[in-house]
Amino acid sequence: MRNEHSNDFELTGNRISKYQEEGYLLFPSFLNKSEVHECKQRVDNYIEKAVPEIPGTEVFYEDKNDNASLKQLQRMHEHDPWFHDLFNGKPKQLAQELLGTDVITKNLQYFNKPPKTGNATPPHQDGYYFKLDPPKALTMWLALNDADEENGCVRYVKGSHLKGMREHALTGTLGFSQGISDYGNEDDRLNEMPTPASEGDLIAHDSLTIHFAGKNLSNDRPRKALGFIFYSSDAKENSLEINKYQEELKGQQRGKT
Ligand SMILES: O=C(O)CCC(=O)C(=O)O
Numbered sequence: 001m002r003n004e005h006s007n008d009f010e011l012t013g014n015r016i017s018k019y020q021e022e023g024y025l026l027f028p029s030f031l032n033k034s035e036v037h038e039c040k041q042r043v044d045n046y047i048e049k050a051v052p053e054i055p056g057t058e059v060f061y062e063d064k065n066d067n068a069s070l071k072q073l074q075r076m077h078e079h080d081p082w083f084h085d086l087f088n089g090k091p092k093q094l095a096q097e098l099l100g101t102d103v104i105t106k107n108l109q110y111f112n113k114p115p116k117t118g119n120a121t122p123p124h125q126d127g128y129y130f131k132l133d134p135p136k137a138l139t140m141w142l143a144l145n146d147a148d149e150e151n152g153c154v155r156y157v158k159g160s161h162l163k164g165m166r167e168h169a170l171t172g173t174l175g176f177s178q179g180i181s182d183y184g185n186e187d188d189r190l191n192e193m194p195t196p197a198s199e200g201d202l203i204a205h206d207s208l209t210i211h212f213a214g215k216n217l218s219n220d221r222p223r224k225a226l227g228f229i230f231y232s233s234d235a236k237e238n239s240l241e242i243n244k245y246q247e248e249l250k251g252q253q254r255g256k257t
Contacts, residue, residue, distance in 0.1 A: 009027050009030060009090065009094055009202075010027075011094065011097050011098075016097070016098065019098055019204065019206075021159070022156075022158045022159060023156065023157075023158065023159060023160060023161035023162070023205060023206045023208070023209035024156040024158075024193075024195070024203055024204065024205035024206070024209050024211070025098075025203070025204050025205075026195060026197065026201060026202075026203050027094070027201065027202045027203070027204070028198070028201050029198075029200050029201065030090070030142065030200060030201060030202035031142065031200040031202075032200060033200065035200070036144060036199050036200045039086070039142075039144060039226070040144055040224075042080070042082050042083070043110060043144070043224070043226075046073070046076060046079075046080055046083070046110075047070065047073075050076075050079050050080055051070075051073070053079075054079050057074070058073060058074040058075055058079070059072075059073060059074075060072040060073075060074075060174050060175045062117070062119070062174060068114070069114070069117070070112055071111075071112055071113075071118075071119075071174060071175055072109060072110060072111055072112070072174075072175040073109060073110035074107060074109055075107055075108065075109075076108045076109070076110060077105065077107075077108040083108050086108070087105050087108045087228060088105060091140055091142075091202075091228045091230075092105060092230065094140070094202075094204065095138055095140070095204075095228075095230035098138055098204055099136060099137075099138060099230070099232045101136070101232045101233055101234050102232075102233040103230040103231065103232060103233060104230065104231040104232075104233060105228075105230060106130075106137075106229040106230060106231050107227070107228075107229040108226065108227070108228055108229075109226065109227040109228075109229070110224070110225075110226055110227075111141075111175075111224070111225045111226075111227055112222070112223075112224050113151065113152045113213070113215070113216040113222075113223040113224075114216060114222060114223075115151070115216055115218050115219055115220050115221055115222060116216065116217075116218070116219060117216070118151075118152055118215055118216030118223060119173065119174075119215055120152070120173075120212070120213060120214050120215045121152075121154075121173070121176055121211075121212050121213040122171045122173050122176050122179030122180075122183075122212055123157075123179055123180045123183040123184075123188075123210055123211070123212040124168065124176060124178055124179050124180060124210070124211070124212065125160075125161075125165060125166060125168075125180070125207065125208050125209065125210055126139050126205075126207045126208075126209075126229070127165060127207035127208045128165060128166075128168045128178055129178065129245065130207055130229075130231070130235075130237070131237060131238045131241040131242050131245065132207070132231060132235040132236065132237060132238070133235065133236050133238055134234065134235055135165070135207050135208055135235065136207070136231070136232035136234055136235045137206075137207035137229065137230060137231045137232060137235060138204055138205060138206055138207060138229075138230055139204070139205055139207065139227055139228065139229050139230075140202050140203070140204045140205075140227065140228040140230075141154055141197075141202065141203045141204075141205070141225055141226075141227055142200075142201075142202045142225060142226040142227075142228070143197035143198065143199050143200065143201050143202070143203075143225055144199055144224040144225055144226065145199050145221065145222050145223055145224050145225075146196075146197070146198050146199055146221075147196060147197045147223050147225070148194075148196040149194050149196070149214065150216075150217055150218050150221070151216045151217070151218040151221045151222075151223040152213045152214045152215055152216045152217070152223050153194055153195055153196045153197060153213065153214075153223075154195055154197075154203065154211055154212075154213045155192050155193060155194045155195065155211060155212055155213060155214075156192075156193050156195055156203075156205060156209055156210070156211045157188055157191045157192055157193070157209065157210035157211065158191040158192075158193050159191055160188070160191065160208070160209055160210040161205075161206040161207075161208035161209040161210075162208075163187075164208070165208065166180045166181075166182070166183070166210070167180065167181050167182060168180055168181060169181040179212075180210060183210070183212075188210070
């Protein structure tokens with residue numbers, strides 16, 4: 001992905017302050033139309049060629065007997081040099097500017113919510129999964145289709161990243177095993193921001209920002225996205241906590257629990 005093919009992302013001091021205050025920020029047209037088109041083709045190619053060759057831990061199907069139920073792909077950058085280069089290009093540059101440090105490219109994911117069958121994403125904070133100290137990290141969500149409330153756009157809880165880590169519990173949702181157990185108080189509801197995105201738009205959010213998404217209720221509108229996870233080079237992973245979490249995840253791979 002070459003920067004000169006896109007609009008440069010606009011990141012003034014005001015925009016960084018807005019990100020720091022609200023915990024998320026939209027970058028319209030982060031990729032232009034032809035870049036989105038290429039990205040979609042690369043995803044299709046990855047699903048056809050790479051997915052049959054890679055471990056089950058990297059591929060989540062709602063129903064392991066139905067390829068059309070593919071829901072999530074993990075660590076695509078480790079299995080395909082094109083996604084490695086995408087990750088290390090403009091998104092990484094933006095992550096460094098937002099975090100103000102060097103960053104580690106941790107995970108490049110694919111999220112698919114097919115029409116009618118795409119399930120809701122439970123309210124969660126990514127930092128709960130990351131187990132970092134300090135919790136300095138961010139996620140970027142890149143729309144590969146137009147996303148709105150009908151087909152399950154992401155909803156952020158404005159300012160929630162400044163209010164600490166909430167309690168999480170098992171959700172039973174494939175790919176999002178942990179969700180906030182007491183989500184939905186008055187403060188949560190007041191600050192919920194459905195964030196529609198057009199294809200090519202990117203939304204960055206802090207690792208403590210609460211977010212979730214509805215089902216894809218549309219009859220025929222796919223809702224596909226890429227997720228880029230960056231850790232600040234200042235943050236250290238707590239390996240004990242990570243091992244505990246990995247144990248909980250076993251049994252969720254390649255099919256429903
Ligand atoms: O695509 C979704 O529904 C959720 C994505 C998400 O949770 C994330 O990018 O951190």
